[in-house]
Amino acid sequence: xxxxxxxxxxxxxxxxxLIDSTPGLTQAWITFCKDYxxxxxxxxxHATHGRRLYxxxxxxxxxxxxxxxxxxxxxxxxxxxxxxxxxxxGAMELLSQLNSEQSTRSRWTIVTSxxxxxxxxxxxxxxxxxxxxxxxxxNDVDNGKPHPxxxxxxxxxxxxxxARCLVIEDAVSxxxxxxxxxAKTVAVCTSTTxxxxxxxxxxxxxxxxxxxxxxxxxxxxxxxxxINEDSKA
Numbered sequence: 001x002x003x004x005x006x007x008x009x010x011x012x013x014x015x016x017x018l019i020d021s022t023p024g025l026t027q028a029w030i031t032f033c034k035d036y037x038x039x040x041x042x043x044x045x046h047a048t049h050g051r052r053l054y055x056x057x058x059x060x061x062x063x064x065x066x067x068x069x070x071x072x073x074x075x076x077x078x079x080x081x082x083x084x085x086x087x088x089x090g091a092m093e094l095l096s097q098l099n100s101e102q103s104t105r106s107r108w109t110i111v112t113s114x115x116x117x118x119x120x121x122x123x124x125x126x127x128x129x130x131x132x133x134x135x136x137x138x139n140d141v142d143n144g145k146p147h148p149x150x151x152x153x154x155x156x157x158x159x160x161x162x163a164r165c166l167v168i169e170d171a172v173s174x175x176x177x178x179x180x181x182x183a184k185t186v187a188v189c190t191s192t193t194x195x196x197x198x199x200x201x202x203x204x205x206x207x208x209x210x211x212x213x214x215x216x217x218x219x220x221x222x223x224x225x226x227i228n229e230d231s232k233a
Contacts, residue, residue, distance in 0.1 A: 002228040007166040009158035014112035016170035016191040018091040024083015050171025052144035077118040087126040090211030110135040111154040146176035175202035
């Protein structure tokens, strides 16, 4: 029997939660590590997961010129798109269900560290439906994850209080963002192990294998989420 939580809105991370861009992301970091004389592209990929590319390229590649930074973001994201992102298990079904009812269509959004250039293209390529109110991208906030700004913006977009939201994330930085915003959080073990999540300071309220572990239904004027936690996730 799953655990139940009543919320007013669901706020989904994108990459690693709804879609998997790993092949393109890995290749992009191989290219950028070569171009910027950096070691360990796999390590950088893992260490920077969930952060805005703006912050990552600025810090890791030491790019200080704003125009060059923006140009390199575009180049990086083009390479990730070419890698072919795919929808993760349960994503299509869950979001299609949310979009199928008028009452739930405005009660969810996507909060991503990707740009407003990459995010819609990646979602379209994966066949992921878009939320009624649009999405939150890195261009919409001054401070990226783990700062609370992204999920505060997501709650505002859905016109609900952050404390009445459920954030669904795979990255420690994103979970910390949701926690800081005052929302409840669900961690999906699609990119980070259960052990790593528990040992981090992300403090997720629930940990599941992937989105197939979640069920939703409309109750009154709120969403009831049934969360089937798996201790082996």
